[in-house]
Amino acid sequence: MIEGISIYEILTLSSIVFFIGVYGFFTRENLITVLMSIELILNASAINFVIINTYLYPDFLQGAVFSIFIIAMAAAETALAIAIIINLYKLVASVEVKDTERLKY
Amino acid sequence: METILFYILSALIVIFSIASVSSRKILRAVTYLLFVLIAISGIYFLVDYSFLGAVQLTVYGGGVIVLIIFSVLLVHHIELELEVTPLKKKIIAGLISATGLGITLWAIYTFPFTNATTYKSIEVADIGRKLLGYGDGGFILPFEVISVLLLAVIIGAIVIAKGKKLNE
Numbered sequence: 677m678i679e680g681i682s683i684y685e686i687l688t689l690s691s692i693v694f695f696i697g698v699y700g701f702f703t704r705e706n707l708i709t710v711l712m713s714i715e716l717i718l719n720a721s722a723i724n725f726v727i728i729n730t731y732l733y734p735d736f737l738q739g740a741v742f743s744i745f746i747i748a749m750a751a752a753e754t755a756l757a758i759a760i761i762i763n764l765y766k767l768v769a770s771v772e773v774k775d776t777e778r779l780k781y
Numbered sequence: 782m783e784t785i786l787f788y789i790l791s792a793l794i795v796i797f798s799i800a801s802v803s804s805r806k807i808l809r810a811v812t813y814l815l816f817v818l819i820a821i822s823g824i825y826f827l828v829d830y831s832f833l834g835a836v837q838l839t840v841y842g843g844g845v846i847v848l849i850i851f852s853v854l855l856v857h858h859i860e861l862e863l864e865v866t867p868l869k870k871k872i873i874a875g876l877i878s879a880t881g882l883g884i885t886l887w888a889i890y891t892f893p894f895t896n897a898t899t900y901k902s903i904e905v906a907d908i909g910r911k912l913l914g915y916g917d918g919g920f921i922l923p924f925e926v927i928s929v930l931l932l933a934v935i936i937g938a939i940v941i942a943k944g945k946k947l948n949e
Contacts, residue, residue, distance in 0.1 A: 677900050678827050680784035687889045689791045693798055694818075695882040702874035703866045708853055709807065712814050714796055715845065719821050728793030730828050732897055737911045740903050741920050743833055744912075746819075747840055748927050752934040754845045758852045759942035765856045772864070 683731040687724065694720035707761050707771045711754065718750045787827060793820045805862045807853055829902035899916045 678686075697716030704710050704740045729739025761771055768775055794817055818841040818851035825834035915921045 677905065677938060678783050678787050679827075681787050683894050683896065684890060685787075685791075688886060689794065691882060691885045691889065692795055695885070696795070696798045696802055699874050699878040702877065703871055704802065705864050705866060706807065708849060708856075709802075709810060709863065710851065712810065713802055715814065715841075716801070716817065719818065719841075723821060723824060726825060726828060726833060727831055728880060729829065732901075734897050734900055734920075737903065737907055738918075739829060739929070740833065741911050744836065744854040744908070745923060745927060747833075747836055748931070751840050751845055752931055754848055755938050756934050756941070758848055759938040761852055762855060763943050771856050 677730055677734075681728060686727045686731075690720045690723040693723070705771060705773050707728075707757075707764070707776070710773065711757050715750065715754070718746060722746045730761070783827060787824070790820045790823045790827070793817075794824075805865070807857060807861065807863060808850070811846065811849050811853060812851075815842060818842055818846070832903070832905045832908060 694717055697713045697720065700713030700716065701710060704713060725739040725743040725746065728739070733739070764776060765771055768778075770776075797813045797816040797820070801810050801817060804810040804813060818837065822834040822837035825831070825837060841906070911918070912920050912924050
């Protein structure tokens with residue numbers, strides 16, 4: 677618990693970060709920057725898990741454990757997404773969203 | 782003191798995340814994202830969950846950002862400027878985000894949270910017992926699922942990134 681800060685202020689901060697990430701997800705045209713917006717969204721949700729755990733239910737640890745899972749998932753997702761982006765760059769020589777219109781089948 | 786620190790950190794987070802989704806130079810956008818992630822780890826330190834703060838610093842600041850920077854250097858010129866998004870698309874996305882933010886904030890501020898009266902910091906030992914506990918409320922199953930996921934991602938990333946050229 678942070679002294680002098682209520683749960684409302686921290687939840688406000690995390691929702692602002694979440695919707696900045698949503699804005700970036702809609703407006704960006706480059707796959708790597710879209711991935712960065714997803715990182716922002718995941719971080720906002722991880723803050724929410726930790727804050728609700730420490731402010732409302734300090735005797736349980738579910739939120740604390742799940743924030744670790746979120747970070748593991750985010751790292752795995754980033755590694756896989758970057759592998760796909762590099763493979764795509766080899767195929768179509770571009771990482772813009774508008775150029776990625778072909779699937780394998 | 783902690784109040785001032787929290788406001789400084791949240792100002793940094795908001796400013797740099799806006800800069801990160803709007804900057805036209807991609808390497809600068811990645812650097813702003815790094816600042817955002819470091820400030821978020823500062824918030825974890827403020828709520829006395831130092832383990833997650835350290836994990837955030839090492840995994841994000843040390844791992845993910847380096848991966849993103851490498852991929853940027855592999856597929857772009859450093860000086861490349863991103864295409865300008867059409868103004869109409871920006872306005873629509875901004876409206877959608879603002880509406881969503883408004884609804885979320887309304888829901889948060891009308892909900893009566895009952896704060897806990899006791900307070901204790903989160904210890905690493907408790908987290909470890911919880912993660913590997915197979916008793917009541919233990920997390921051994923998701924823990925194992927995550928380890929299988931990481932193995933699958935390692936193999937998948939190698940196979941996908943090797944790839945083939947289009948004309949082969």
